[in-house]
Amino acid sequence: MEGGRGGEGVRERSSGAFEPEKDAVRSRLSAALSKLENGLVERGAEARLVLLAACCGEHLLLIGPPGTAKSEVARRLGSIVSDDAAFFQRVLTRFSVPEELFGPLSLRSLEQDVYRRNTTGYLPEAQVAFIDEVFKANSAVLNALLMILNEKRFDNGNEQVDVPLVCLVGASNELPQDPELQALYDRFLFRKLVNPVSDDGITDLLSSTPSEVSAEGEVTRAMAMAKGEGRLEPEWLEDLMEEARREVAVPNQVIDILARLRSHLMEECEPPIYISDRRLLKCVGMLKMCAFTNGRKQVSEFDTLLLKHVCWSTPEEQDKVNDWIVDQLVSQTETKQLRYLLLGVFTRCCKAMSNREGGSERGGGGEEYSPRADQATCQVTEDVEELVEILDAKLQSMKGQMESVKDLLMGNVWLCEGEAAVVVEQLQRPMENSVEQIECLLSDALTVEASYKQEVPLYVVADLLPEYWSDFIRKGNIEDVKPLGLKPLSDKK
Structure with missing residues (x-):
């Protein structure tokens, strides 16, 4: 890393400094995962994806019916990464106005002929956010939301300001149908279909104590905010991302899997599955983070199994992606x-x-x-x-x-x-x-x-x-x- 950082390339900070030792990283992540999963039934994959999204500085889309703990996963992430003031939550409707997400216009600024919003307590100042029914975003809020998700910047009046957003969790009961929403859909690197608790897990859910589960069937926020290990400060996550980008190599065989996966999805699948250039590049960053947080300096072909949460447009396509990747891992050993x-x-x-x-x-054996x-x-x-x-x-x-x-x-x-x-x-x-x-x-x-x-x-x-x-x-x-x-x-x- 650049100058101004402490020993072994670590940024000098009084709190949340990133330890390069793999055991220290895994220990912090394991504690955070325990806090995310505690009391939840069959939500291990969702907990890992929301934490991985935060580690990558990316966003997660949860698709599923109401009452499946989608908002609870986001709130728990908020308790791990941010404080109360830096967690933002809203439910969108087709009639939502920009003020609901970005804050009201500042009357004091209007008196000075300046069009500026008071963003305190709203999305532009949040570190973790949860937006339910995210695909009901209308054109009035869409452009600003896209900029926040992709560039982490917000146009406030005549200036553009940085947004401290670590991760936004979006939720929806259905996939977007309007072509105008495809850009928003593409901003969510991670996508997860959330199903109700299975018959095998319903006993565990029903046997949970009242202090752990709310009347709506979701784990209470008090449980998620329990004291103990598991805090991941945004500064620590920032250093984690920088270290992963710098330290981890991506071998040619992994690059080849990515390139062939995109070609397979876009040219051989019916209907074609579109993978944008932006998404493909972010896949590389995600794979680097996966390797680094598992204590490796090189991406493994087996890390590409996580692409099943990234490279699909409809839930039915997830199995196609997963089956193709498994086939490629097997084909590495073809004879x-x-x-x-x-x-x-x-x-x-x-x-x-x-x-x-x-x-x-000709020579009689002696020639x-x-x-x-x-x-x-x-x-x-x-x-x-x-x-x-x-x-x-x-x-x-x-x-x-x-x-x-x-x-x-x-x-x-x-x-x-x-x-x-x-x-x-x-x-x-x-x-x-x-x-x-x-x-x-x-x-x-x-x-x-x-x-x-x-x-x-x-x-x-x-x-x-x-x-x-x-x-x-x-x-x-x-x-x-x-x-x-x-x-x-x-x-x-």
């Missing part, structure tokens, strides 16, 4: 390319062995190879040895990944235990299949290596590796295959 490489090495070995057998027949032939032999030997090393390294990597993937997913701060368990189950069997396939390829490669080095006759190689021999004969270059066709295998037995 088609490795088998293609092995077939290429097998072909070169067969050609070299054929030339060697032909030379032996020395020419320098050129000797060089070709060395090259083939190097090729097959290199492939064996590649396959062995891939096999060890896959086995290690199988052992670590469960810990990586189950230990992810931003994945609920249930979500992580489902993904582990989805990935486990395909990964086991890939390990088995790579073990077979390695065994075949070792057979090719041993056959070549021990000068095993070609007809024996054909018996040992019939599938590769068949591919070589059917798909090989005619100039390579033709000499073999002139030598009946029966003559060699």
Whole structure:
């Protein structure tokens, strides 16, 4: 970081300074999550998303029927990030006026011919906000709301002022239908469908004590404001964002997943799922934050599982996004390319062995190879040895990944235990299949290596590796295959 910051690149502040140690970060986030989740039933994903949104400086949209604790999640975030004066809450209607969100006109300023609002206690001065029925925003409030959400600035009279907003939680019972509201919809990076408590969880909800649950079925604000750990000051969150942006690298394979996901959603899905450039860039920032808060300096492919909360337009599309990402995580272990490489090495070995057998027949077995032939032999030997090393390294990597993937997913701060368990189950069997396939390829490669080095006759190689021999004969270059066709295998037995 720049000068003026304390040791280890940390901003010097008396309160809320960001500790770079991963355990300290996880400890604070875990305490905040406990405060968000306490007393709520089946709202673990919502609690994690609202906290992740705050850590990223982004906004969360909750879509669902009334009475599902949407406002409670926002209020709890407010108790963690801001104080009472910095939390703002409103319900919009089609007839809402700007004064409801941005404050009344200042009479004193009007006396001086200045058009300015008194924003004290309103959205332009809030750190956390909750706006219910957000898509009922009309044109009178829409432009100012868009600027606050995207740029965190507000036009107040003849000047533009910064807005201290950390996170705005929007809620709606339905998706926007008016094209004019699509820009507002796109400002919410995170989107979550909130369902009523399931049959399995209703017992827990009904058995909650009266002090924990209000008459409307929502957890009381007093519970959310309980004293203890869990405070995340805006200054601390600001430093967290800066550290994540600066410290975390995004590998090419993750960039490739993002690019192909956008292409898949926009070109292969019906109807197409539009992903704006702005949303795609913010996805990168979100993935960096996910990695950093999990104690890593590099984004993992498994972090992209969170894109299922970001890259959809309608709730039905969420499963499409999730299934595609899981398929990509599995495809990282596909063996088609490795088998293609092995077939290429097998072909070169067969050609070299054929030339060697032909030379032996012509020279009675005593003729020395020419320098050129000797060089070709060395090259083939190097090729097959290199492939064996590649396959062995891939096999060890896959086995290690199988052992670590469960810990990586189950230990992810931003994945609920249930979500992580489902993904582990989805990935486990395909990964086991890939390990088995790579073990077979390695065994075949070792057979090719041993056959070549021990000068095993070609007809024996054909018996040992019939599938590769068949591919070589059917798909090989005619100039390579033709000499073999002139030598009946029966003559060699």
